[in-house]
Amino acid sequence: MTPDVEHLLRREAPQVLGALVRRFGRFDLAEDAVQEALLVASRSWPADGIPQDPRSWLIRIGYRKMVDQLRADQARRRREVLYQEPSGPVSAADDSLTLLLLCCHPVLSAVSQVALTLRAVGGLTTAEIAHAYGTTETTMGTRVSRAKQALARVDARFTLPTDSDRPERIAAVMQVLYLVFNEGYTASGGAALARVDLTREAIRLTRLLHASVPDDGEVAGLLALMLLTESRRTARTGADTALIPLDAQDRSRWDAGLIREGTALIDGVWARYDVGPYQLQAAIAAVHASDRADWPQIAALYLALEHLRPTAPVRLSRVVAVANAYGAAQGLELLDDLNHRFALDEDPLTRHRERAVRAHLLELTGDHTGAAALYREAATLTRNEVEQRYLRDRADQLA
Incomplete structure (x- = not known):
């Protein structure tokens, strides 16, 4: 094919x-x-x-x-x-949003809602969904199959949700779109750093969702986050497809139109609604997109985000922000504390990134031997070949 x-x-x-x-x-x-x-x-x-x-x-x-x-x-x-098979023209209507909401039916658990939608609408394979949840492909396949059976048992209809369950299902849809975008922006495996088809589809569907609920601050925040993040995509790799970290990227290659649109979206909802995790992440992306990143402000925003969404990726991002704002030694101290309390170094979703962050901070403090070893360990823990090459190159430069 x-x-x-x-x-x-x-x-x-x-x-x-x-x-x-x-x-x-x-x-x-x-x-x-x-x-x-x-x-x-x-x-x-x-x-x-x-x-x-x-x-x-x-x-x-x-x-x-x-x-x-x-x-x-x-x-x-x-x-x-x-x-009977239709004899006339077949409708080419875009059913994506209604299908998303069907997959987020309240009879399903939150995890099943996300998994089924990623499979049916996002187009991710069962293996990719399993990686996002840190589980096996067999386990995730069983979960998706049971979700479909559950919809059949309740005779779920292809209709928009009622007012009573609408907020809950929109929240589930946002989580789905967020995961689809993230899988596209940094693919869980393969030879390419990103999968543009997934990021574009996530943005398209989020635009549909935003158009249907224009007064939802979190939906606007999610769309702003995607646009601001996507604005940096072409600058993330060089001509040789090598990974370029954020602080070394050529900002002239960032998409100014996406930055303007994303910044306008987050500015339009900030302080008008209760601030949620998507708005906070969009605000962080907007600060990154400004002329000069304000790292103390970014660290403060990550702390607020951690209170709302205390996940391993958010905590690791706060470590990086603190290190950039206040020095590598303080970043290492915070990382040690978070590992002691939350075992970030044992979380299968972020283990490779924890090693990479620690390696970077050790490099900044002058411990090149320790940094090189951790860069190589991090390379063995990711299936994305572009990330692997970058981490191994960093280790080789320090050897």
Whole structure:
């Protein structure tokens, strides 16, 4: 299968799934039908060419697969007449937002909501979702399967949520989009540092969400955070694809338009609503995007963020900010304290970054031998090849 076909199938899969769920109301069967339609396309398109309207082509194949599945379901035989293949044009409506909200149905646990949406709408593989949660691919596959079964048991409908459960489901959608963006911005594995298809899709869906709830300060904060972070993407690697850390990036390569839009968004909601974690992260990104980063202010914002979201990544980011604001020795002291209280060095999601942060701080204090050893250890703990090369290069320079 060619890269062009693979990219097209990945882009269209959520839209085809949305169309089938809207028509049939069976999320579990619809996803199976979509996978079968994608398999048919992967075999026929490279040889026969991509059809003029690939989405309609996939939906039609998906319809046929759905009918086949329903015919095999004796309990639903009487409903077959409702599921005839459409004879006219197939709707190409964008169902992404409604599908997101369906995946965040209140019958599911928060973890299952996020996992199912990443799989169905974000297009992440089960392995990528498992990495985001620090679990195995088998465990995550079982979780996604059970989530689909739960939706089938309650006969979940392809409709927008009610006012009573809307805030909870929007919060779950924001977490999903945040994880999709992060996976795209720094891929969990592979030869490329980033996956632009995922960051663009996360931004597109967050724009849809923001348009539907324009007065939600956290949704605006999330969109601002994505735009400000994405503005730095092209400056993160050099011509040789080597990783360039934030403080060494050429700011002229940052996207000024995204910075203006993101800054305007966070300025527009800051202090107008209760400040949440996404607004705080957007504020930090906005300070980074200013002419000169104010590290004491960034450290203070990370402390506020840690109170709201006391996670290992946030705590490590505060260590970096404190080190930049007040010196490497104070950063090391804070890192030792956080490790003692929260075992950041044992967290599977941040173990490699803890080693890299400690290595950087040791390097700044002059302990090049200790720093080199930790850079090499950090390189063994990440599956992203660009990060691996950067960490090994840092170790070699200090050896």
